[in-house]
Amino acid sequence: MSPDRAATGEMKFQHIADVLRMDIVEGKYGVGQRIPTQQDLAKQFGVSRATVQKALAELQDGGWIESRQGSGATVLPRQNGHTRTVTTGRSPMVVLGPYIQAAFESPHVTLDLFTLTAESMDTHVRTQAVRIHTGEIQPQSISMRLLLPSLDIQLAVPRAKDDPDDLRPLERLRGISRRSIDSLRYALTELQLLQLVPAVSVEIKTVAFTPSMKLYLLNGQEALFGLYRVVERPVELEGSMTDIYDVLGMGATLFRHVKDDDPKSRDSVFVDEAQRWFDSLWERLAE
Secondary structure: OOHHHOOOOOOOHHHHHHHHHHHHHOOOOOOOOEOOOHHHHHHHHOOOHHHHHHHHHHHHHOOOEEEEOOOEEEEOOOOOOOOOEEEEOOEEEEOOHHHHHHHOOOOEEEEEEEOOOOHHHHHHHHHHHHHHHOOOOOOOEEEEEEEEEOOOOOOOOOEEOOOOOOOHHHHHHHHHHHHHHHHHHHHHHHHHHOOOOOEEEEEEEEEOOOOOEEEEEEOOOEEEEEEOOEEEEEEEEOOEEEEEEEEOOOOOOEEEEEOOOOOOOHHHHHHHHHHHHHHHHHHHOOO
8 A cells, every 4th residue: 555645744653553554454564464564654654664663563463463673573374354442341442444445345335424623434445446446345335424533613523732823733634634535535426427336425514522432333234332531642743843732533442233133132222323313414504
């Protein structure tokens, strides 16, 4: 996967980790195979080795790779085919990529998404678009409803740590969001223009509040839910590094709920209630 997938100036460790996850899902790096060295990754992405180390630490914490001193990092076995689950106690924590991949293998793809930006979803959807272009999968319809925070309001995050009135972190977020929306919309509508998918619908609305969580509803059958945790991190703003408060996006823990044959089971109720919650925002508050 090419580093060109990142927006210019936004090549941070979260994106590097996401690119490497996608490469593993797509089979570029097989089980037991070494991924590139820290030095090679730093050169590939144009970042410091410290940034690469953060990305690799995130992958190791998520159960994607195993790092050993002197032998580099190798890919760990994937669990349950398309699924990678890390279990802590009784809570299943999952990463998004394999479930988006599985959702696109359905003949009729339905995605209802609520998130801070479309950045990570853009990466995942474009990966599935490549699979459609190559004929690996052939969905007959794709319907996406994307719900985002309004770009016209002052969000709680991101903001500069030492100067809450500094608008540069918010402008940076707005730029990421606009680029991701444009890229995502193009990737999907192009599939219909090229007659690769007979029916494609992409609807995007906004709501006037800061999301405290992300929600992905896939094919009406499963829900991936994650809370945004506020973190402090440095970002480059107009050529200088600035500490900001931001939310953990691509590295956020997701919890998965899947409907079953019992409409009263905990997972079935969660998916149904999450769908009703999304629909209520979409129909009553979103613009």
